[in-house]
Amino acid sequence: DTAVSQTPKYLVTQMGNDKSIKCEQNLGHDTMYWYKQDSKKFLKIMFSYNNKELIINETVPNRFSPKSPDKAHLNLHINSLELGDSAVYFCASSSSGDTQYFGPGTRLTVL
Amino acid sequence: AQSVTQPDIHITVSEGASLELRCNYSYGATPYLFWYVQSPGQGLQLLLKYFSGDTLVQGIKGFEAEFKRSQSSFNLRKPSVHWSDAAEYFCAAGSPGYSTLTFGKGTMLLVSP
Numbered sequence: 001d002t003a004v005s006q007t008p009k010y011l012v013t014q015m016g017n018d019k020s021i022k023c024e025q026n027l028g029h030d031t032m033y034w035y036k037q038d039s040k041k042f043l044k045i046m047f048s049y050n051n052k053e054l055i056i057n058e059t060v061p062n063r064f065s066p067k068s069p070d071k072a073h074l075n076l077h078i079n080s081l082e083l084g085d086s087a088v089y090f091c092a093s094s095s096s097g098d099t100q101y102f103g104p105g106t107r108l109t110v111l
Numbered sequence: 112a113q114s115v116t117q118p119d120i121h122i123t124v125s126e127g128a129s130l131e132l133r134c135n136y137s138y139g140a141t142p143y144l145f146w147y148v149q150s151p152g153q154g155l156q157l158l159l160k161y162f163s164g165d166t167l168v169q170g171i172k173g174f175e176a177e178f179k180r181s182q183s184s185f186n187l188r189k190p191s192v193h194w195s196d197a198a199e200y201f202c203a204a205g206s207p208g209y210s211t212l213t214f215g216k217g218t219m220l221l222v223s224p
Binding site: 004031033040041042043044045048050055056086090096097099100102103104105 | 214
Protein backbone atom coordinates (compact mmCIF):
# COMPACT_ATOMS: atom_id res chain seq x y z
CA ASP A 1 0.00 0.00 0.00
CA THR A 2 3.00 2.29 -0.63
CA ALA A 3 1.81 5.80 -1.47
CA VAL A 4 4.74 7.08 -3.54
CA SER A 5 7.24 4.52 -4.77
CA GLN A 6 10.47 4.87 -6.72
CA THR A 7 12.66 2.37 -8.50
CA PRO A 8 15.45 1.68 -8.21
CA LYS A 9 16.44 2.61 -4.67
CA TYR A 10 20.14 2.57 -5.58
CA LEU A 11 21.72 3.20 -8.97
CA VAL A 12 25.45 3.00 -9.63
CA THR A 13 26.67 3.73 -13.13
CA GLN A 14 29.55 5.02 -15.20
CA MET A 15 29.94 8.52 -16.56
CA GLY A 16 28.41 8.94 -19.99
CA ASN A 17 25.69 6.32 -19.48
CA ASP A 18 21.96 6.95 -19.79
CA LYS A 19 19.67 5.91 -16.95
CA SER A 20 16.05 6.21 -15.87
CA ILE A 21 14.34 6.45 -12.51
CA LYS A 22 10.68 5.55 -12.20
CA CYS A 23 8.06 6.98 -9.85
CA GLU A 24 4.51 5.89 -9.19
CA GLN A 25 1.87 7.23 -6.82
CA ASN A 26 -1.39 5.58 -5.81
CA LEU A 27 -2.84 8.57 -3.97
CA GLY A 28 -4.93 9.84 -6.86
CA HIS A 29 -2.94 13.07 -6.96
CA ASP A 30 -2.80 15.24 -10.06
CA THR A 31 0.63 16.80 -9.53
CA MET A 32 4.01 15.09 -9.37
CA TYR A 33 7.50 16.44 -8.77
CA TRP A 34 11.17 15.57 -8.94
CA TYR A 35 13.55 17.00 -6.35
CA LYS A 36 17.32 16.63 -6.12
CA GLN A 37 19.09 16.33 -2.77
CA ASP A 38 22.79 17.07 -2.99
CA SER A 39 25.61 15.80 -0.80
CA LYS A 40 24.91 18.55 1.74
CA LYS A 41 21.30 17.38 2.04
CA PHE A 42 19.96 20.47 0.26
CA LEU A 43 16.68 19.77 -1.54
CA LYS A 44 15.80 21.60 -4.73
CA ILE A 45 12.89 21.26 -7.12
CA MET A 46 13.73 20.07 -10.62
CA PHE A 47 10.39 19.51 -12.33
CA SER A 48 6.68 19.60 -11.66
CA TYR A 49 3.94 17.99 -13.70
CA ASN A 50 0.21 18.62 -13.38
CA ASN A 51 -2.16 16.26 -15.16
CA LYS A 52 0.73 14.99 -17.29
CA GLU A 53 1.76 18.49 -18.36
CA LEU A 54 5.05 20.12 -17.43
CA ILE A 55 4.41 23.20 -15.31
CA ILE A 56 7.73 23.81 -13.61
CA ASN A 57 11.16 23.31 -15.12
CA GLU A 58 13.88 24.78 -13.01
CA THR A 59 17.34 25.45 -14.40
CA VAL A 60 18.13 21.81 -14.99
CA PRO A 61 20.43 20.65 -17.82
CA ASN A 62 18.52 19.36 -20.80
CA ARG A 63 20.22 15.99 -20.24
CA PHE A 64 17.40 15.51 -17.73
CA SER A 65 14.08 14.68 -19.33
CA PRO A 66 10.97 13.90 -17.31
CA LYS A 67 8.15 11.91 -18.83
CA SER A 68 4.66 11.43 -17.47
CA PRO A 69 2.79 8.64 -19.27
CA ASP A 70 -0.21 9.14 -17.00
CA LYS A 71 -1.15 11.03 -13.84
CA ALA A 72 0.13 8.25 -11.59
CA HIS A 73 3.63 8.05 -13.07
CA LEU A 74 6.51 10.45 -13.52
CA ASN A 75 9.79 9.06 -14.78
CA LEU A 76 13.12 10.80 -14.97
CA HIS A 77 15.56 9.98 -17.76
CA ILE A 78 19.12 11.23 -17.58
CA ASN A 79 21.43 11.22 -20.60
CA SER A 80 25.23 11.33 -20.60
CA LEU A 81 25.56 11.09 -16.84
CA GLU A 82 28.18 13.28 -15.16
CA LEU A 83 29.90 13.02 -11.80
CA GLY A 84 27.93 16.01 -10.57
CA ASP A 85 24.67 14.17 -11.11
CA SER A 86 25.43 11.99 -8.11
CA ALA A 87 22.70 12.75 -5.59
CA VAL A 88 19.51 11.43 -4.09
CA TYR A 89 16.49 12.04 -6.30
CA PHE A 90 13.08 12.27 -4.68
CA CYS A 91 9.75 11.98 -6.34
CA ALA A 92 6.72 13.60 -4.69
CA SER A 93 3.04 14.01 -5.42
CA SER A 94 0.18 16.21 -4.30
CA SER A 95 -3.30 17.36 -5.15
CA SER A 96 -2.93 20.86 -6.60
CA GLY A 97 -2.01 23.29 -3.87
CA ASP A 98 -1.99 20.70 -1.12
CA THR A 99 0.59 18.78 0.86
CA GLN A 100 3.36 17.00 -1.00
CA TYR A 101 4.12 13.38 -0.17
CA PHE A 102 7.56 12.05 -0.92
CA GLY A 103 8.90 8.75 -2.15
CA PRO A 104 11.81 6.93 -0.49
CA GLY A 105 14.40 8.39 -2.85
CA THR A 106 16.83 6.99 -5.40
CA ARG A 107 20.52 7.28 -4.58
CA LEU A 108 22.40 7.80 -7.85
CA THR A 109 26.17 7.35 -7.86
CA VAL A 110 28.09 8.20 -11.01
CA LEU A 111 31.62 6.76 -11.18
CA ALA B 112 13.53 35.94 -3.53
CA GLN B 113 11.71 33.32 -1.53
CA SER B 114 13.83 31.59 1.07
CA VAL B 115 13.65 29.39 4.13
CA THR B 116 16.36 29.55 6.77
CA GLN B 117 17.17 26.97 9.39
CA PRO B 118 19.94 28.61 11.39
CA ASP B 119 21.07 25.49 13.24
CA ILE B 120 22.94 22.88 11.23
CA HIS B 121 23.23 20.48 14.18
CA ILE B 122 21.50 20.30 17.53
CA THR B 123 22.23 17.83 20.31
CA VAL B 124 19.57 17.19 22.93
CA SER B 125 19.53 14.79 25.84
CA GLU B 126 16.88 12.11 25.75
CA GLY B 127 13.85 13.32 27.67
CA ALA B 128 14.74 16.99 27.26
CA SER B 129 12.66 19.47 25.30
CA LEU B 130 13.45 20.45 21.73
CA GLU B 131 12.99 23.52 19.59
CA LEU B 132 14.14 23.71 15.97
CA ARG B 133 14.11 27.12 14.37
CA CYS B 134 12.78 28.07 10.96
CA ASN B 135 12.43 31.51 9.39
CA TYR B 136 10.96 32.29 6.01
CA SER B 137 11.10 35.17 3.57
CA TYR B 138 8.11 35.28 1.25
CA GLY B 139 6.00 37.94 -0.44
CA ALA B 140 2.89 36.75 1.38
CA THR B 141 2.24 34.30 4.19
CA PRO B 142 3.21 30.95 2.75
CA TYR B 143 2.05 27.47 3.52
CA LEU B 144 4.57 26.00 5.97
CA PHE B 145 5.69 22.45 6.58
CA TRP B 146 8.06 20.39 8.66
CA TYR B 147 9.40 17.14 7.25
CA VAL B 148 11.68 14.58 8.90
CA GLN B 149 14.22 12.41 7.12
CA SER B 150 15.70 9.42 8.91
CA PRO B 151 19.02 8.08 7.59
CA GLY B 152 18.59 6.51 4.19
CA GLN B 153 14.89 7.24 4.17
CA GLY B 154 12.51 9.55 2.36
CA LEU B 155 10.83 12.62 3.81
CA GLN B 156 7.93 12.16 6.16
CA LEU B 157 5.50 14.99 6.84
CA LEU B 158 5.38 15.96 10.52
CA LEU B 159 2.92 18.83 10.33
CA LYS B 160 1.73 21.73 8.23
CA TYR B 161 0.26 25.20 8.56
CA PHE B 162 -2.06 26.69 5.97
CA SER B 163 -4.16 29.13 8.00
CA GLY B 164 -6.14 29.43 11.22
CA ASP B 165 -4.81 28.38 14.62
CA THR B 166 -1.15 29.34 14.74
CA LEU B 167 -0.23 26.37 16.94
CA VAL B 168 -0.39 23.18 14.93
CA GLN B 169 -0.07 19.65 16.18
CA GLY B 170 1.66 16.95 14.22
CA ILE B 171 2.62 13.32 14.43
CA LYS B 172 5.04 11.80 16.95
CA GLY B 173 4.23 14.45 19.57
CA PHE B 174 5.60 17.40 17.57
CA GLU B 175 4.02 20.82 17.37
CA ALA B 176 4.93 24.06 15.63
CA GLU B 177 3.93 27.66 16.13
CA PHE B 178 3.51 30.15 13.32
CA LYS B 179 4.52 33.69 14.28
CA ARG B 180 3.81 36.18 11.53
CA SER B 181 5.62 39.04 13.28
CA GLN B 182 8.82 37.02 13.41
CA SER B 183 8.36 35.20 10.09
CA SER B 184 8.99 32.02 12.00
CA PHE B 185 7.61 28.50 12.20
CA ASN B 186 9.55 26.76 14.96
CA LEU B 187 9.17 23.07 15.68
CA ARG B 188 8.90 21.86 19.28
CA LYS B 189 8.66 18.65 21.23
CA PRO B 190 8.40 18.53 25.03
CA SER B 191 10.36 15.29 25.51
CA VAL B 192 12.73 13.91 22.90
CA HIS B 193 13.16 10.18 22.33
CA TRP B 194 16.26 8.53 20.88
CA SER B 195 14.21 7.58 17.81
CA ASP B 196 13.74 11.27 17.01
CA ALA B 197 17.36 11.52 15.87
CA ALA B 198 17.09 12.51 12.20
CA GLU B 199 17.34 15.41 9.78
CA TYR B 200 14.51 17.94 10.00
CA PHE B 201 13.51 20.15 7.10
CA CYS B 202 11.34 23.22 7.16
CA ALA B 203 9.66 24.05 3.85
CA ALA B 204 7.41 26.76 2.46
CA GLY B 205 5.13 27.08 -0.54
CA SER B 206 2.91 29.83 -1.89
CA PRO B 207 -0.87 29.31 -1.70
CA GLY B 208 -1.79 27.41 -4.82
CA TYR B 209 1.88 26.45 -4.88
CA SER B 210 3.50 24.15 -7.31
CA THR B 211 6.80 23.66 -5.55
CA LEU B 212 8.34 23.85 -2.12
CA THR B 213 11.32 25.86 -0.98
CA PHE B 214 13.29 23.94 1.60
CA GLY B 215 15.61 25.05 4.34
CA LYS B 216 19.01 23.38 4.52
CA GLY B 217 17.94 21.10 7.32
CA THR B 218 18.84 20.64 10.98
CA MET B 219 20.42 17.41 12.12
CA LEU B 220 19.08 16.37 15.52
CA LEU B 221 21.34 14.21 17.65
CA VAL B 222 19.95 12.65 20.83
CA SER B 223 22.34 11.82 23.63
CA PRO B 224 21.58 9.22 26.29
